Amino acid sequence: MLQDAQEKKFDTLLFYRLDRFGRSARTILNGVHTLEQYGVKIKSMTEPFDTSDPSGRFLLTILAGVADLERSNILDRLWHGANRAARNGKWLGGICPYGYRVNTEGFLTVCATPLPGFDMSEADVARLIFRLTVEQHMSTIKIADYLNALGVPTKYAIEGHKVPHISAWLPGRVRSMIVQTAYKGIHEYGKRTNKAREIIERKVPAIVDEDTWNKAQLVLKENQLEAVRCAKHKYLLRSLVRCSQCGLKFAGTGFPNAKGMRVGYYVCNGKTSYRGKILGKCKAKNIPSEWLDEKVWNDCVSFINNPGQLLTDLTPEIKSSTISIEHELELIKSSLSQKDTEKQSILDLYRKQLITAKDVEEQLSKIINECAALEDRQKELKNVLLATNEEVNRKKDAIMLLNDLKDKISGEVTFETKRDIVKQLVREVIVSTEHIEGKDKPEVNIHVKFVFSQVVICTDKHVNHKISKI
Known part of the structure; x- marks a missing residue:
């Protein structure tokens, strides 16, 4: 428009209201000043002002300020309304995270609908990404290549956005999913804006548990340390x-x-x-x-x-100790059962008036103390048994790992x-x-x-x- 005004293609600019010409007071006044320099008259269909005299320019300045104030009020109301809806958990637009969909009420729910041609849903794909990261320590590059090889569609492809570079899985997209807190049940609204604003956390249905999510973050950090694509020299003990x-x-x-x-x-x-x-x-x-x-x-x-000693630690003494603990636990269980029988016998004697209430109180007190001692010992033995079993399992896992490592070093070692x-x-x-x-x-x-x-x-x-x- 300014180019046409400079070339004298029109001599009058007509608009319905001044706020249609601009929303900022500075923009309006600068625009009017520039057009007047080119000889263009400014007229409004609903506002009587004339920029050719001081009173008209004064009225123009007031109307520009009113337009600016109205714009600010609208933005403020929209801002507070969006924040209120976000605190209530509603999704406020845009493509929702992979594995989720927006229901009719505007809330995020886990998408369990199978993908076309697959027997797994978006949520299953998200769980697969976290499982590959946590259990197999796969990099985002390998995960992206694997998903592309399987032909799993991205969110953009599912939504019908036919753009080649966004229809394929990229390492950055995989990483964005792994660090997205929504998958552990917390979505952060307002995090992507460049403006200074409050970050609103709201609960959403979790696809993976918090422990899995935290482990995935550690694997990401570890993979970052292990990345050698930009390293010129190799160090075997890097970060150790x-x-x-x-x-x-x-x-x-x-x-x-x-x-x-x-x-x-x-x-x-x-x-x-x-x-x-x-x-x-x-x-x-x-x-x-x-x-x-x-x-x-x-x-x-x-x-x-x-x-x-690692291979010889699984000795018969450990197994014998385990058997002894289990036998003692059975004895304690039997003794506790007998204590209940003794309580009933004492109560029967009291009903037959063969013993006094004081005798009942003394005997029941003894039984309670004996039961407490047995339960403490039972708890102690269970902890010992649990620790022993964990140690045995740990060493069994260690032996399996060592056997696997032995196979790896038997040939050429990269x-x-x-x-x-x-x-x-x-x-x-x-x-x-x-x-x-x-x-x-x-x-x-x-x-x-x-x-x-x-x-x-x-x-x-x-x-x-x-x-x-x-």
């Missing part, structure tokens, strides 16, 4: 090496040697991050990554091939396989740096904590001495 001095992790990096060749090292993050004047920078020793990776990997292989094995066996690697007076270089002790051992496995003194010379 920790400094005993400052408590921070070691990160893999490289430095040129005397020949200009890059040599990989594990460097404490406390040496590069500022921790204040008091703490200063950590003085931990840099550890050659190739040496440490090889040492820990050899320990893992040795542990897999010779787990030692870096990814090594990394997977190390993650399953090594809880953490602790680096202790000791600065000894009179020595130029600090001594370093490496402690490897295995998942199946509560005892810290340390490298021998000869190796520690070698590290101190590096």
